[in-house]
Every structure is written in structure tokens, then in C-alpha cells.
Amino acid sequence: MAAAQGAAIQLRLAGLQRATAIPVALRHHSTSCSSRTSSSSSSRYYFAVVNGGLLHQVGGQHHLHLHKHKKPASCIKSASSISTARLFSSNAVPVQSQKGADREDESKIPKPPQASQPQMMTPPELAAELDKFVIGQADAKRAMASAIRFRWRRKQLNEQQREDCNPRNILMIGPTGCGKTEIARRLAKIVDAPFVIAEATKFTEVGFHGRDIESVMRDLMEAGIKMVQKKLEKEYTPMALEVVDEKLLEALLGDLSQDTDRVTWRGHLRKGWLDERTVFVDVPVTQTQSPGGILGAPSGGMASGSLELGDIYRDDRDLNRLTSAMGGGRGVVRTEKKKLTIREARKKLLRAELDARITQEELIQRALKAVEEDGIVFLDEIDKIVSPKGSYGPDASSEGVQRDLLPIIEGTTINTKYGNIKSNHVLFVCAGSFHAVRPSDMLAELQGRLPVKIKLHPLTEGDFYRILSEPEFGIIEQNVALLGTEGATVEWSECGIREVARLATEMNTYIENTGARRLHTIVEQVTDDLSFNIAEYKGKKVLIDRAFVESKTSTIEIDKTARGLL
Known part of the structure; x- marks a missing residue:
């Protein structure tokens, strides 16, 4: 199209409606554009889009068509050229421009990315993926990875064989804070499966006030x-x-x-x-x-x-x-x-x-298909609904809940507002610390429905150090990133991290064993003053070393004459 010198038109676009026309004087240049002639008039009629506005010409006079809600003065700005304009003939046939650089090819416009389907990982690959987020507990990772892969293998069988394969339900035995819940949660996220966590102590026997165990399947359906x-x-x-x-x-x-x-x-x-x-x-x-x-x-x-x-x-x-x-x-x-x-x-x-x-x-x-084929239920604190053998007395949250749990793990049909759900192939992972009772105190029928039993070990000082330093975006990295949003540069030295790990081990040994959750408590205490007064450190560098950690945790009293649960 012809380049025009002098006054340039830029319109704020809010929908084009030809309600206002303003004559505009432009200096014309030669052009090879091919506009059409109207049947009712010998004058040529064409229009152009000028930076979002409509420039309309009838014969030799130009008009600007603006939105009816816009004032002409507020819609026009001065500029050096209108080289970005596009010319069109009266019947909307495009007119070629001399400057083809402004026109973009359809293939060059970025398209939205297509979603890719993740491939099913092998057990070693699943365990390696878990290693990025959970430290230690190799046996539990192997068992969970094998149970997930078992479901994939089942899907490769014919329909008749598929129905006879029961899921490899798991019983995890280990102290609090050792990674039982995190392993199950991370694995469900990796394989993109419906996942729900429920505490066994929240359920009561059918007929008593409270939630019955079947509601866990409704929660799983909602997650699905x-x-x-x-x-x-x-x-x-x-x-x-x-x-x-x-x-x-x-x-x-x-x-x-x-x-x-x-x-x-x-x-x-x-x-x-x-x-x-x-x-x-x-x-x-x-x-x-x-x-x-x-x-x-x-x-x-x-x-x-x-x-x-x-x-x-x-x-x-x-x-x-x-x-x-x-x-x-x-x-x-x-x-x-x-x-x-x-x-x-x-x-x-x-x-x-x-x-x-x-x-x-x-x-x-x-x-429904995702829940029935890939659903995972993590039932925590299973030991809290187990009574020691020989004990008597009514308890609506004890043996009765275990009996209600039996048919769900075995496989039954549960009625929900979304339809009937079959629990035959849902993977159940039960976990508990079993301090006061033993796994053998559970109902024999329930023990038989949890064929894979895994014991998780208490975390050591070396494990705590690895938890602080190795996982992707772990506790330390989170702390540094959050404080960095205030403009401060916070760095943790290796000796500072090791001091936190040592202190966590001591507190778990002599006070109460809360596992890896103890690390959050100590890190928060170490950075409490720094977090409150972080505005004073804007643009400065703060080093957290052993001396810094010791100064912030000196108020913690540890009675080494008593020994907590390991």
C-alpha cells in the first residue's frame, strides 16, 4: 500500500462501528492498489485499518470511523507515519501492500502446545523418581513402585484374567515423620492417579454417629x-x-x-x-x-x-x-x-x-474409570483402631471399623451421587506406627487383605542432612527463596545445615520422635528473627552457619536423662 507522510492515525480499538466520520487530510502518493468502483458512483471506494482504526475513503475524501462511545479527540494521536495501515476494497477484497514485512505467515504464529501422554515407568524408574523427593526408605519405595507397575501389567491381560488379579495392598509400619505419607502422595502425583488420604480415627462403625468407612470412596471419587x-x-x-x-x-x-x-x-x-x-x-x-x-x-x-x-x-x-x-x-x-x-x-x-x-x-x-482402575487410598493411623489382644469394652472406632473396612478392601460396590463405584482394584495403602499395639493385633481377615508388609526405619542424622540438602526445592531452598523475595540474599553453610540435622536427631531421641517434621520446627526457630526483620537486610547478604544456628537455638532445653521414643 502507499506510504503516507504527515498526519498519522492511531485508534484505540473497542469494536468498530461506523458512527462517527472525521475528514482527514493526507498527502497522497502513487500506489498500485486495485480498488473496485461502486456501481452507483464513479468514485473509488476503499478503506484501511490504521493501527486498530478504520480509515474510509469515498472518492478523494478520507474519513475516520470511530466507536460511537469514543470521543474523536481521545482516539487520535499524532505519529510520523501510518505505514502499519492495511488497505481493503469496498467489497472486503484485500489490497496488497508494498511492505510485506508487516504481514505474518499463518505458520509462524505460535500454536498452543499439545498435551503429551506420559509413559508408564518401570519400578526402578519410579523408585528413582521418588529419590528426588524422599530420602531413604528404599524398601517402601520398591514395594510402592512394584504395586503401581503391577496395575499396569494387569491391564495388559484379557478381560477375564484381569478380573481375577487383586491389587497388591500394602501395610506400612514405621514411626511418625519417616516418609510413609510422602511416598504415597508423591507416587500418586507421578503416575497421575486419583489419590485420597484419610485418617482411620475419623471413622466410626456403621450405625454410630460419625463418618462411615464407605465415605472414603466418595472422597476418592471427588478427587477423581x-x-x-x-x-x-x-x-x-x-x-x-x-x-x-x-x-x-x-x-x-x-x-x-x-x-x-x-x-x-x-x-x-x-x-x-x-x-x-x-x-x-x-x-x-x-x-x-x-x-x-x-x-x-x-x-x-x-x-x-x-x-x-x-x-x-x-x-x-x-x-x-x-x-x-x-x-x-x-x-x-x-x-x-x-x-x-x-x-x-x-x-x-x-x-x-x-x-x-x-x-x-x-x-x-x-x-469412574480412573478411580476404579487407578485409584489409591492412603489410610493413615491404622494402628489407632487396633486394640491389644485380650482387651474388652465397646469402641465404635476400633474393631467395628476394621470389620467395615474388610469388604471395601476385598472389593464391593459403593453407591455415590456419581454412580456406583467398584473398589475391587483400588490400591489400599494402610500405615501406622504400631507403638502400643502390634500388626498381629489386627483382625486376621484384615491382615490377609494387606499382603505386602513393609517396615520403615527411623531417620538418622545423615538422613536429616540429606533431607535438608538434596531434594528438589527442599526446606532450605524454600526458606532461601521466600526470604529472597524481600531483596535479601540468604545462604546456608554446610556446617549450619549439619548443626540443624544434629539438633533434630537429639530432640527426636530425648524429647519426642516427630521424624522429619522436627526439621521444620528448627528451621523456623533459626530464621524467626530474620523473617520478622527481613526489611533491614534488603540488598544485604546473610550467612547462616553453625554459630548462627547455635545462637538461635540456645533456648531449647534437652533433658538427656530421659529418652524419647525411637
């Missing part, structure tokens, strides 16, 4: 719903972003959005250059979800611990597809036009697109 929801959103996001970009381009350019020149604008849009521009977009009307069940749900109330429909979805979510699925609208979603920045509009439009694409049936079916 959230996990699958994230997976589906990640899966559909690339396609939804394409639609959102088209809607934003339509709001930005109006009728011009159908022209090939939108390639350039799409590139600007994805690079974030237009995020602060305002547009008018149609967004779904937010409304409160009505309580009630969904597919497969009983009409009456559920047992304690269940969720209402609205609890599944975030409070800030726009009207989603579940409303229409329950009969509230039959697929019709009310919308309203709002003036938003492109940054805000993109979030709302993306949310609406994802809600429209993810159906209720797909979400529930995939969640």
Missing part, C-alpha cells in the same frame, strides 16, 4: 472428578483457544475479521500486545447451581461427607453445561454483552468454551 476435570481442560484448551481467538478478532475488527489480514492481528493477540484493549463480548450469565443429584445419583440425601453439585466446580465459574444437562435450559445458555479488556475476556470466553465442550457424561465416565 477434579483430576479428570483438569485433564479434560488441558486436552480441550488448544481447540478452545482457537475459538476464543476468533471471537476476540470478531469483537476487535467486526466485519474485517473475515479477511486474511486477521492473521497479523491474531499474531498480535497471541503475543499479548492487545491485552489491555477493551472489547464488547457476549459472556455466559453466572447463576447459582441448584442443589440436586446428577446422573446415577440417588434422589435422597447422601451420607455425611458428600458434596452438593455446586461444590464440584469453582465458585467463580460461569454458567456451565451441567445446568442444561439437569434440565435447566436444555442446552440454551443465557449471555450478556460486557465491556472487558481482552485479558479478562479471554479468561471468561475460554472458561465458557471449556464448559461447553466438556460434557457431564464424559466427565463422570472417565472419572
Whole structure:
């Protein structure tokens, strides 16, 4: 297109509506653009997009078409050139520009990344991955990794053989703070499986006031719903972003959005250059979800611990597809036009697109399959519902809970508001310290349903040092990073870290053994004053060595005449 010298036009784009026209004087240069002639007039008619505005020419006179809500004076700025303008003929046929550098090729515009499916790891690979986050306890890592791989092997069998393979349920025996929970949690995160932690002491026998053991499966299903929801959103996001970009381009350019020149604008849009521009977009009307069940749900109330429909979805979510699925609208979603920045509009439009694409049936079916095939239940403090042999007396949280747990671990069907869940192939990991009782005090039937028994060892001073220094973004790294946000440079010397490890070992030996949790207590005490007065150290370097640790922990009294539990 022809370059124009002199006055340049830059418009703040808020949707193009031809409500205001301003004559503009421009010095013309020769051009080879091919505009069309109107049938009702011999004058040539063409228009151009000038930095987001519409420059319209009828014959030899130029006009600027601005949004009806914008004042002309606030929409025009001076500049040295309008070389970024695009020319179009009256019937929206694009006119070639002399400067092709401004036009971007479709293939060069960055596309949203496609989600990749993780490959199933072998037991040694799973154990090596756990080594990055959990120190020691090699036997427990091996057992958990083998149990996870066993599930993969089962899926390779035919359907009849598959049903006869029982999961390798595990009983972990070890003191508090030795890594029982962390191993299970990290492994579930690595393999991306539905995972729930429950304390056995929170459950009571069926018929007594409190939560029954079946509610743990409902919790697992809720965890599966959230996990699958994230997976589906990640899966559909690339396609939804394409639609959102088209809607934003339509709001930005109006009728011009159908022209090939939108390639350039799409590139600007994805690079974030237009995020602060305002547009008018149609967004779904937010409304409160009505309580009630969904597919497969009983009409009456559920047992304690269940969720209402609205609890599944975030409070800030726009009207989603579940409303229409329950009969509230039959697929019709009310919308309203709002003036938003492109940054805000993109979030709302993306949310609406994802809600429209993810159906209720797909979400529930995939969640049911994930829970039944890959679900992991970690039942902690199992020793607290075990009574020593020979003891008598009613206890609604003891042997009765063990008996209620038997059919769930063995395999049964549990009714939830999402449908019936089979627990036959859910992996159960039970854990306890077993200080006051022994594993043999458990019901014989329950012992038989936990075939893999692993003993975890108390952590040593060397283990504490490795916990502080080796794991990715461990306790020390977290502390340094958090204090660094205030502008201070904090460094821990090796002797300082070893002093913390030594002190933790002493306190666990002579006071109470809390395992690795003791490290958090000591690190917090060491950095307490520093954290409170960190503003005074802005731009300074602070070294935490042995002397620093000793000065901050001198108030800790350790009675070495008494010895705590190891």
C-alpha cells in the first residue's frame, strides 16, 4: 500500500462501528492498489485499518470511523507515519501492500502446545523418581513402585484374567515423620492417579454417629472428578483457544475479521500486545447451581461427607453445561454483552468454551474409570483402631471399623451421587506406627487383605542432612527463596545445615520422635528473627552457619536423662 507522510492515525480499538466520520487530510502518493468502483458512483471506494482504526475513503475524501462511545479527540494521536495501515476494497477484497514485512505467515504464529501422554515407568524408574523427593526408605519405595507397575501389567491381560488379579495392598509400619505419607502422595502425583488420604480415627462403625468407612470412596471419587476435570481442560484448551481467538478478532475488527489480514492481528493477540484493549463480548450469565443429584445419583440425601453439585466446580465459574444437562435450559445458555479488556475476556470466553465442550457424561465416565482402575487410598493411623489382644469394652472406632473396612478392601460396590463405584482394584495403602499395639493385633481377615508388609526405619542424622540438602526445592531452598523475595540474599553453610540435622536427631531421641517434621520446627526457630526483620537486610547478604544456628537455638532445653521414643 502507499506510504503516507504527515498526519498519522492511531485508534484505540473497542469494536468498530461506523458512527462517527472525521475528514482527514493526507498527502497522497502513487500506489498500485486495485480498488473496485461502486456501481452507483464513479468514485473509488476503499478503506484501511490504521493501527486498530478504520480509515474510509469515498472518492478523494478520507474519513475516520470511530466507536460511537469514543470521543474523536481521545482516539487520535499524532505519529510520523501510518505505514502499519492495511488497505481493503469496498467489497472486503484485500489490497496488497508494498511492505510485506508487516504481514505474518499463518505458520509462524505460535500454536498452543499439545498435551503429551506420559509413559508408564518401570519400578526402578519410579523408585528413582521418588529419590528426588524422599530420602531413604528404599524398601517402601520398591514395594510402592512394584504395586503401581503391577496395575499396569494387569491391564495388559484379557478381560477375564484381569478380573481375577487383586491389587497388591500394602501395610506400612514405621514411626511418625519417616516418609510413609510422602511416598504415597508423591507416587500418586507421578503416575497421575486419583489419590485420597484419610485418617482411620475419623471413622466410626456403621450405625454410630460419625463418618462411615464407605465415605472414603466418595472422597476418592471427588478427587477423581477434579483430576479428570483438569485433564479434560488441558486436552480441550488448544481447540478452545482457537475459538476464543476468533471471537476476540470478531469483537476487535467486526466485519474485517473475515479477511486474511486477521492473521497479523491474531499474531498480535497471541503475543499479548492487545491485552489491555477493551472489547464488547457476549459472556455466559453466572447463576447459582441448584442443589440436586446428577446422573446415577440417588434422589435422597447422601451420607455425611458428600458434596452438593455446586461444590464440584469453582465458585467463580460461569454458567456451565451441567445446568442444561439437569434440565435447566436444555442446552440454551443465557449471555450478556460486557465491556472487558481482552485479558479478562479471554479468561471468561475460554472458561465458557471449556464448559461447553466438556460434557457431564464424559466427565463422570472417565472419572469412574480412573478411580476404579487407578485409584489409591492412603489410610493413615491404622494402628489407632487396633486394640491389644485380650482387651474388652465397646469402641465404635476400633474393631467395628476394621470389620467395615474388610469388604471395601476385598472389593464391593459403593453407591455415590456419581454412580456406583467398584473398589475391587483400588490400591489400599494402610500405615501406622504400631507403638502400643502390634500388626498381629489386627483382625486376621484384615491382615490377609494387606499382603505386602513393609517396615520403615527411623531417620538418622545423615538422613536429616540429606533431607535438608538434596531434594528438589527442599526446606532450605524454600526458606532461601521466600526470604529472597524481600531483596535479601540468604545462604546456608554446610556446617549450619549439619548443626540443624544434629539438633533434630537429639530432640527426636530425648524429647519426642516427630521424624522429619522436627526439621521444620528448627528451621523456623533459626530464621524467626530474620523473617520478622527481613526489611533491614534488603540488598544485604546473610550467612547462616553453625554459630548462627547455635545462637538461635540456645533456648531449647534437652533433658538427656530421659529418652524419647525411637
